[in-house]
Amino acid sequence: MKFIIAIILTALLSFAVGLFQFFPWWSFVVCALIVSVAIPQKPWKGFVTGFVALFILWIVLACIIDIPNEHILSKKVAQIIPLGGSYILLIIVTGIVGGLVGGLGALTGSYIRQK
Amino acid sequence: MRIVPLIISAVATAGLVAVLNMQLPSGATKTPRLGYFLSPQHGFWQNAEPVTIDFPEAIRVSGVKNMVDVFFDERLVPHVYAESNADAYFIQGYIHAKFRLWQMEFQTHIAGGRLSEILGDSSSLVVDKYFRRLGMVYGAEKSLKEIESNPQTREACDSYTAGVNAYIKSLKQNQVPFEYKLLDYSPELWTNLKTALFLKLMSYDLTGGTDDLKYTNTKNYFGYDDFMKLFPNVQDTLDPIIPRGTVFEKPAIDVKTPVNLDSVYFNRKDSFASTPPIMPNKSNGSNNWAVAGSKTKSGRPILCNDPHLGLRFPSIWFEMQITTPEYSTYGASFPGSPAIVIGFNDSCAWGVTNAGRDVKDYYEIKFKDSTMQEYWFENSWKQSEFRQEIIKVKGKPDITERIAMTVFGPVMYDKTYGGASKDGKYYAVRWKAQDASNEINTFYKLNRAKNYLDYVEAISTYQCPGQNFVFASKSGDIAIRQQGSFSARWKQQGDFVMPGFDSTYMWQGPIPVKENPQMTNPERGFVSSANQQSVDATYPYYLGRAGNFPPYRGFIINRKLAAMNNITPDDMKLLQTDNYNVFAEICKPVLLKYLDETKLTAEEKRYLDIFKSWNLRNDANEKGATVFQTFWDSIEMQTWGDEYSKMKLPAIWPDESSLIESFINDSAYKFADDINTPNKKETIADVVLAAYQKAAKQLAKMEKTNKLEWYKVKDTYVAHPTKLPSLGRYHLNTGGGAHAINATKSDHGPSWRMVVQLTDKIEAYCVYPGGQSGNPGSRYYDTFIDTWAAGRYYSIIFAKKQEARKDDRMKWHISFVNG
Numbered sequence: 001m002k003f004i005i006a007i008i009l010t011a012l013l014s015f016a017v018g019l020f021q022f023f024p025w026w027s028f029v030v031c032a033l034i035v036s037v038a039i040p041q042k043p044w045k046g047f048v049t050g051f052v053a054l055f056i057l058w059i060v061l062a063c064i065i066d067i068p069n070e071h072i073l074s075k076k077v078a079q080i081i082p083l084g085g086s087y088i089l090l091i092i093v094t095g096i097v098g099g100l101v102g103g104l105g106a107l108t109g110s111y112i113r114q115k
Numbered sequence: 116m117r118i119v120p121l122i123i124s125a126v127a128t129a130g131l132v133a134v135l136n137m138q139l140p141s142g143a144t145k146t147p148r149l150g151y152f153l154s155p156q157h158g159f160w161q162n163a164e165p166v167t168i169d170f171p172e173a174i175r176v177s178g179v180k181n182m183v184d185v186f187f188d189e190r191l192v193p194h195v196y197a198e199s200n201a202d203a204y205f206i207q208g209y210i211h212a213k214f215r216l217w218q219m220e221f222q223t224h225i226a227g228g229r230l231s232e233i234l235g236d237s238s239s240l241v242v243d244k245y246f247r248r249l250g251m252v253y254g255a256e257k258s259l260k261e262i263e264s265n266p267q268t269r270e271a272c273d274s275y276t277a278g279v280n281a282y283i284k285s286l287k288q289n290q291v292p293f294e295y296k297l298l299d300y301s302p303e304l305w306t307n308l309k310t311a312l313f314l315k316l317m318s319y320d321l322t323g324g325t326d327d328l329k330y331t332n333t334k335n336y337f338g339y340d341d342f343m344k345l346f347p348n349v350q351d352t353l354d355p356i357i358p359r360g361t362v363f364e365k366p367a368i369d370v371k372t373p374v375n376l377d378s379v380y381f382n383r384k385d386s387f388a389s390t391p392p393i394m395p396n397k398s399n400g401s402n403n404w405a406v407a408g409s410k411t412k413s414g415r416p417i418l419c420n421d422p423h424l425g426l427r428f429p430s431i432w433f434e435m436q437i438t439t440p441e442y443s444t445y446g447a448s449f450p451g452s453p454a455i456v457i458g459f460n461d462s463c464a465w466g467v468t469n470a471g472r473d474v475k476d477y478y479e480i481k482f483k484d485s486t487m488q489e490y491w492f493e494n495s496w497k498q499s500e501f502r503q504e505i506i507k508v509k510g511k512p513d514i515t516e517r518i519a520m521t522v523f524g525p526v527m528y529d530k531t532y533g534g535a536s537k538d539g540k541y542y543a544v545r546w547k548a549q550d551a552s553n554e555i556n557t558f559y560k561l562n563r564a565k566n567y568l569d570y571v572e573a574i575s576t577y578q579c580p581g582q583n584f585v586f587a588s589k590s591g592d593i594a595i596r597q598q599g600s601f602s603a604r605w606k607q608q609g610d611f612v613m614p615g616f617d618s619t620y621m622w623q624g625p626i627p628v629k630e631n632p633q634m635t636n637p638e639r640g641f642v643s644s645a646n647q648q649s650v651d652a653t654y655p656y657y658l659g660r661a662g663n664f665p666p667y668r669g670f671i672i673n674r675k676l677a678a679m680n681n682i683t684p685d686d687m688k689l690l691q692t693d694n695y696n697v698f699a700e701i702c703k704p705v706l707l708k709y710l711d712e713t714k715l716t717a718e719e720k721r722y723l724d725i726f727k728s729w730n731l732r733n734d735a736n737e738k739g740a741t742v743f744q745t746f747w748d749s750i751e752m753q754t755w756g757d758e759y760s761k762m763k764l765p766a767i768w769p770d771e772s773s774l775i776e777s778f779i780n781d782s783a784y785k786f787a788d789d790i791n792t793p794n795k796k797e798t799i800a801d802v803v804l805a806a807y808q809k810a811a812k813q814l815a816k817m818e819k820t821n822k823l824e825w826y827k828v829k830d831t832y833v834a835h836p837t838k839l840p841s842l843g844r845y846h847l848n849t850g851g852g853a854h855a856i857n858a859t860k861s862d863h864g865p866s867w868r869m870v871v872q873l874t875d876k877i878e879a880y881c882v883y884p885g886g887q888s889g890n891p892g893s894r895y896y897d898t899f900i901d902t903w904a905a906g907r908y909y910s911i912i913f914a915k916k917q918e919a920r921k922d923d924r925m926k927w928h929i930s931f932v933n934g
Contacts, residue, residue: 018156021288025154026132043120061155068165073293073892077159079841080297094153094160097135101150104128111121 002039003049010035010053010102015061028054028098029105036109043110050106055099062091138299143236147297162293162892170927175934176281178205182932185210186925188912191887191895194436194925196916200267201274203437204453206931208278208305211433215450215889216283217292218429220302221836222451223309225393226251226316228506233300235509241392247504247516248527250549251319255311257551262311268555272307275453279305293891294837313451314555318548320424321469321580324395325663327477328387328542329767331611336762339381344777344785345755345769348607349652350666351776352701354673356583356595356649357632358639366655367627372605373619380620385479385612386538389528390765396425398863401468402668402691402856404643404676405587405595407636411682416587417872419687420457420466421865423858426833428843428897430885432867436913437562444562445913447867447883454558457867459879459913462565463588464871468644470581470597473604473659474547476622478523478615479540485530487519487541491616497522523615524549543615545622547600552578567592567635574598575628583644589873595642596633597649600625604657626656641676645669645856662770667854671697675856684878687870690856692906694733698771698854699743703731705778706746709803719811733852735826740852741817744828746810750774753806757790771854826850830861833884833900835891842891849904857906868908880908 013035014028032050041049066074066087074087083089135150152158170187181198183206188194193210197203211219224230228247230239246252263269283302291302334342373380401422408414424431432447437455446458457466482499483489489496502525504516519526521543528542553576560573570586574596577584581599586592602608603624613620632649634642647669648658658664674697675690707727715723722742729739751774759766777784778799787799817823826848835842851859858864864884872878884903888895902909912924919925 015156018154021157024136025151025157026136029128029132043124058153058155062160065155065160065163068167069163069892070166070894072166072894072896073159073163076841076891080839085841094155097150097153098155101128101131101135104124104131108121108124108128111117111124114117114120 002041003045006035006039006041006049007053007056009039010050010106011057014054014057014102026101029101032102032105033109036106037112040113041110043107043114046110047103047107051099051103053106054102055095058098059091059095062094066091145299148299152296157289159293159296159892161289162296162890164890164893166894168893168895170929172928173930173932175932176209176285177934178277178281179931179933182930184916185929185931186919186922187927187929188922188924189926190434190898190909192434192436192912194438194912194914194919196438196919198440200439200441201270203439204271204274205278205281207435207437207448207453208275209282209931210435211448211450212279212282212305214887215429215433216279216302217294218889219279219305219313219451220309221294222316223312226255226312226319227309228252228504231506231508231514233298233509235511238392240506240508240514243506244514244516244532245392246319247506248518248525248532249319249323249544250525250546251312251315252504253502253525254546254549255308255315257549258314258553259308259311261551261553262555263307265553265556267559268553271453271555271559272310275310276305276307292889297837310452310555313449315548317449318580320395321399322472322474322546322548324397324399325473325475325609325659326394326767327475327609327612328385329390329765330660331385332387332762332764333766334611335384335386336764336766337758341785345773346660346662347773347776348661350648350661350664350772351779352670352772353648353651353666354670355647355651356597356642356644356669357634358637359651361634361650363650363654364630366603367630368603368624368656370603370605370623370656371619373617375617379614379617380611383479383612383614384538385540386764388764396863398665398853398858398860399424399469400471400646400665400668400858402643402645402672402858403466403468403583403585403595404641404672405585405593406676406679406682406687407593407640408591410640410676410680411872413683413872413874415589415873416591416593417682417684417687417870418459418464418466418585418587418593419691419870420468420585421691421868422457422467423864424866426831426862426864426866426884428833428835428885428891429889430866430883432883432885433887434881434883438916442563443913443915445879445911446869447881450889452555454555455562456558457869458562459871459873459877460562460564461877462590463570463586464873465561465564465570466585466869467582468585469646470583470599470649471646471659471663472581472597472599472601473609473663474579474581474599474601476545476609477527477612478521478543478545478620479612480519480521480523480526480543480615482519482541487526487529490519490521492522493616493618499526521615523621542612547579550578550600552600554578566590567594570594571596583649585642585644587871587873589875592636593642594633594635595644597631597644598628599631601631601656602626604659606657608657610660639677643669643672643676645672662773665770665854666772667698668856668858671695672856684870684872684880688880688906688908691865691868691870693856694850694852696731696733696740696743696852696855698775699729699731699740702743702747702775705775706750706803709778709800710807711800711804714804715807715811718815719808722811722814723807733825733850733855733857735824735848735850737825737850738823740825741823741828742810742814744852745813745817746807747771749806749810749813750803753802753809754786758786761790829859831859831864831904832862833897834862844897844900847900847904849906868903870908877913879911879913881911882908
């Protein structure tokens with residue numbers, strides 16, 4: 001239960017902080033860390049919490065944009081990145097990048113509370 | 116707290132964020148900041164527009180005086196209805212920025228020598244130095260003063276700039292255009308100087324190509340007499356814009372030819388090693404014509420224009436309508452400048468083609484010493500002035516170019532500007548675009564012109580780049596005038612580098628505007644231009660090297676128009692997109708006459724049969740066009756390759772007309788001989804046979820890979836300035852060619868096609884290879900490409916405000932209100 005709440009909380013806070021454009025893109029790392037401090041878990045679980053929260057958040061946000069765009073831009077970017085023009089891969093890569101940063105932030109937080 | 120894992124974890128987090136927050140090297144370029152770029156709330160995802168795009172019904176913007184209504188039709192063409200000029204140009208600036216901001220700024224960064232600020236690599240620095248030393252910023256600053264000293268153009272530019280900036284200021288960081296995120300920089304505010312810089316870039320694109328340095332190298336290599344044989348100043352096919360036999364008035368300027376031409380001009384020695392990093396495409400040209408009511412079905416004139424420019428995304432053009440209580444105009448505008456450049460209004464229509472006149476020359480400057488403080492001019496030492504150009508480089512210290520300024524202009528090539536001249540000489544460049552001028556004023560007035568006299572008045576102050584302005588009005592007038600500020604040249608002035616110590620080599624004139632080539636309501640019922648020489652040799656001034664003026668499109672346009680009657684707009688569309696290759700028509704019998712078929716194998720003959728049965732059209736699927744082009748290229752190489760392969764300096768090759776007319780007129784053509792075979796004297800027949808055999812080998816290879824259709828060989832594409840393949844459109848299935856009226860080549864061609872019939876209710880059609888939106892994430896990014904490639908047109912909606920309100924083709928309506 002703690003695990004699920006931590007994920008939801010991290011994702012919501014990260015989304016909220018992203019609405020403020022004057023904060024840099026990586027500001028959510030602080031959210032992941034704070035949630036991880038507030039809801040202590042084992043370090044590996046902390047990492048998974050941060051990873052899953054941001055992975056899901058970024059994938060959902062990307063899809064909300066990509067579907068009405070009918071993949072026009074994602075297909076082009078997936079050739080620049082390069083991912084063979086696959087928008088699905090690009091969305092997954094987006095999720096992984098967000099997830100890794102969020103996971104490491106949360107991991108750091110969980111070590112603060114670890115005895 | 117577990118200190119050690121905590122520190123490791125914190126460092127890893129910071130490290131990953133840092134890496135994702137920096138541009139990493141990737142080949143010659145850099146990646147975007149990946150974390151930022153991929154972030155759905157910040158990065159590129161934010162530029163992915165819903166395909167069912169929607170606009171707010173009202174936009175509050177500080178700067179408009181009254182409410183401005185903008186209707187967007189289904190092609191995303193805005194129809195702007197404003198109460199004043201200031202409001203109209205404010206909204207034009209706002210809309211240009213909304214759809215084309217990155218392009219607008221990028222173009223002015225090129226023009227202003229500021230690419231290094233955003234790219235910071237060595238190739239951008241080369242471009243920056245080149246444009247700074249050429250005097251682009253110097254000229255733009257002077258033009259800016261001129262623009263701002265005229266109350267009307269000042270108001271237009273001030274309003275336009277305010278509109279662009281209102282849009283930039285309204286942008287949230289995640290809304291900046293895609294390319295800023297990709298290249299990692301931010302838009303800066305617009306200025307009137309940027310508009311002036313953009314117009315100088317157009318001047319460069321259309322007049323920067325006169326390549327005196329390469330011509331000088333080539334003349335030195337061949338010697339003057341042979342050079343003149345290769346580069347004759349006569350073209351037999353020429354049908355000038357002003358028909359042969361027209362009597363010109365006695366010239367107002369008595370052009371004085373220098374007395375020491377042979378010693379200090381024709382026989383001077385120079386050796387240029389460098390070539391410009393950006394060279395305008397030699398084919399930057401265009402077609403335009405107007406037919407009088409006597410030749411049309413409606414009894415009213417029809418005007419057509421298709422400017423040929425480099426094909427790229429986003430397009431150089433943005434289509435729109437601007438209406439105020441005073442006037443209403445429609446056409447192609449330049450993102451970066453106020454007004455409509457090519458188009459029509461309630462009363463008349465106008466269009467442009469490039470005049471191609473020589474307005475750029477080089478002078479050798481003799482300095483006292485390498486400090487460049489004093490130079491020899493008219494038998495005394497004259498003091499130089501200096502201009503500092505500071506180039507900012509991303510992530511590196513600034514670079515300062517200290518440029519000596521002379522009576523001719525900036526000393527472009529000196530010892531600090533690497534490798535320009537092998538002999539360490541100094542060269543100044545005199546270019547018309549370095550002067551103050553106000554081209555916007557001409558377009559401003561053309562947008563409002565009511566009749567022929569307004570048109571003449573509008574273009575009379577236009578200076579550079581020289582254009583052939585075609586005109587037609589509802590009242591039935593048609594006209595054409597080659598307009599620009601042209602120096603009164605003596606024969607061959609400025610073909611080569613000139614001495615900079617002798618004032619007799621300076622520009623004379625300019626030629627009075629009334630002596631510029633012009634024609635109004637001719638009996639033949641049409642006027643036209645296609646970059647050919649505007650006049651025959653009886654015109655009292657020299658135009659520049661004939662090689663700057665391709666004769667064939669003009670020749671075929673005039674032949675076709677002369678034969679046409681009862682013309683409709685549909686006929687004009689067919690003519691504008693016509694793929695008939697008149698150059699091939701001229702060459703075919705000559706080549707077949709010289710080619711000894713008995714010496715060909717059966718395999719080689721197969722391609723000859725394709726050539727023989729070819730209909731002379733460069734249609735997309737014609738194989739004959741491929742055979743002809745391959746054969747022709749091979750002949751050029753076979754004829755001149757032996758000479759040119761021995762030349763070590765940058766050179767220029769003769770024109771096609773020079774070769775075919777030599778084959779026709781001179782059966783003992785000197786250059787047919789292969790200089791590598793001293794014991795044998797080759798004839799034209801030898802050249803043609805050898806060239807054909809080589810071409811046949813090449814054709815066999817093409818056929819094996821199934822690439823004999825013309826469109827596959829020509830391979831037309833439209834690229835984005837970043838050259839990223841996914842941002843362009845490649846391998847378009849479309850016909851055309853250099854000498855067809857449809858001058859579509861690989862990356863160059865008709866950048867805007869327009870047909871306007873001046874009936875009471877104007878009937879107009881257009882298309883351009885691009886889309887209204889510059890955003891690669893928009894469905895309107897490349898909307899028109901396929902229509903353009905297929906040679907089809909869109910019907911233009913030129914509506915009054917009340918009509919626009921009711922027209923169901925208007926998909927969106929935005930009211931701009933002050934706030």
